[in-house]
Each structure stands twice: as C-alpha cells, then as structure tokens.
Amino acid sequence: MKSNTVKMAALLLASTALVAGCGKKKVDVLPPAAEGTDYGTQPTDTTPTTGAVVPGSQEDFLQTVGQFGDRIFFDTDRFNVDTEDQATLQRQAQWLARYPNTRITVEGHADERGTRDYNLALGERRANSAKNYLISVGVDASRIQTVSYGKERPQALGSDEQSWAQNRRAVTVTVQ
Template identity: 60%
Template sequence: MFGRSKFGAAACLVAGSLAMSACASKAPKQLPPEPSGVATQTDDGANRIIPGSQADFVQQMAGQDTIYFDTDKYNIDSVDASALQTQAQWLIKYPAKRATVEGHADERGTRDYNLALGERRANSAKNYLVSLGVDASRVTTVSYGKERPIALGSDEESWAKNRRAVTVTID
C-alpha cells in the first residue's frame, strides 16, 4: 500500500508538469509594431526618431516642453511665451497630433489648493497655445498638483522645478 501512494504522487506530479507545460506561452510569430512615440533602430544600428512622435517633440523642444512659474502664479512670462511659441509651431506642423498640458505645483499648500493651481497653470499654457493658432480641441489639460514632483526636496531650488506645466503629445 505504501508503494501505491508513492506511485500515485509521482503520477500526479508528472501529470501536473505536463499540464503546466501545455499552458506555457509561445513566442508570437510576428512582433507588434513599435509605438509611434519612440525612436526606431535602423538596419545600421542607429536610432531614428519618427517625425511627429513624442520623441520628436521632446527632441525639437530641447527642454522647451516645460514652462516654469513663480510661487502661487500661473501667468505666462516672456520665457514661457517663447517656449509655447516653439510648441505651437510644432503642433501646427503636425495637425493630427493632440497634446495634454500637465499642471504641477510644489509641495507647499494643501492638496486642493495645489490641484487648483496646477489646473490654472495648465489652462494658462493651453490658452496661450490656442492664441497662437493651435485648435483648442487638440489640447487637453490635467492637474497633478503636488502629486508628481520632478525634484525631491524641501528647498527653493526643488520647489522652483516643481512649479511647472509640461506639454506631452499623444496620438
């Protein structure tokens, strides 16, 4: 009787292994296409950025995809205006692309206050883009308030980096 239980256990183990191997995923016959927002690799190994992609937008903006604000402010100054003009030119060049302007705040203040301030910052940037000829239906806004800091720290340098509006292109 003792031998039968060992045999039964071994049979169950083998049957379970076979069942698990039957469930193993197989490699796809064809890989899915590259996402449109990334660089692709050419035959010679070099990376090529697809025109009109998010990677192209970031490269063309050279840091001007983000504008910064003073404490408790959401007005567009001359530096911001220059960055937004560059963004608007790119968006006009690619009329099928849409964008989201993300509004952010530093860690000071309540959650509700910072969400409202982030929204005013995002809307301020959007309104400026629209004033430059970008169709309003192509630009959405979202406020993250203080929830997504880019710089960690409780000092003026960190706070200044977190008071921003970032434009991100979407398909």
C-alpha cells in the same frame, strides 16, 4: 534544567537557520504592465531598424523644442505666462503646426507647499494658462487636453526653493 537549556538552544538554532533560508529571492522576470499603459517599457519613438526618431512623436517634439522646451515654470502661487514662457510655448506651437494630427496634454504641477486641493486647483490654472496661450497663437483647442497633478508628481525632491522652483511647472506631452 540543563536539558531544557540544550533544547532551547537547539530550537533557537533551528529557527535561526529557518529564517535565514527565507531571504528575498531575485526576480528574473517582472509581470507585464497593466493593459493600456507603457509603465516599465523603453521609449518606442524610434523605428526599430534605423533608430531614427519618428516624426510627430514625443521624442521628435523634445528634439525640436529643446531638452526642457516641453515645460514652462511659474512663480510661487502664480499661473501667469511670462515672456520666457511665451517663447517656449511659441516653439511648441510651431512644432504642433507641422503635425496637425498630433494632440497634446498639458500637465499642471505645483510644489509641495499648500493643501492637496489648493495645489490641484493651482496646477489646473497653470495648465489652462499654457493651453490658452497655445490657442491664442493658433493651435486648435480640440487638440489640447489639460490635467492637474498638483503636488503629486514632483520633478525634484526636496524642501528648498531650488526644488520648489522645478516643481512649479506646466509640461506638454504628446498623445499618440
């Protein structure tokens, strides 16, 4: 009986040592990003030698329209463009007038409340509202695409009014 206990203890000790040696290994090099994407890469909107912002790039767009000038916000269950949003979209239209070959995508977003289908539809209406305003001030419709992410890509995580307010938005992104 004592010999079985010693064997069991030895087996337990060996298995513990074996499991301890199976810890996570540090990954030095990540696999390459999928072809056609820029996931995990650094922004390339600057020239490599001077570090200057490339005219017509997303970085140039953000510098010109302001830090949060690429987005407009909406009230709960709404998709109307208010006066403050109009000013933001007007700045975007002025920038787009300077770069007539640059195309944009307007992304529509919603907060976490509501069903997936409802939020996708609401995000689409928000993106289209921003698109329609840009068209009304002279931006060619063929330069603007829309996409709805619904509640799938929140800006702020949290289940409170402050987080929800940040997630009810339409964001303009330049397309290269």
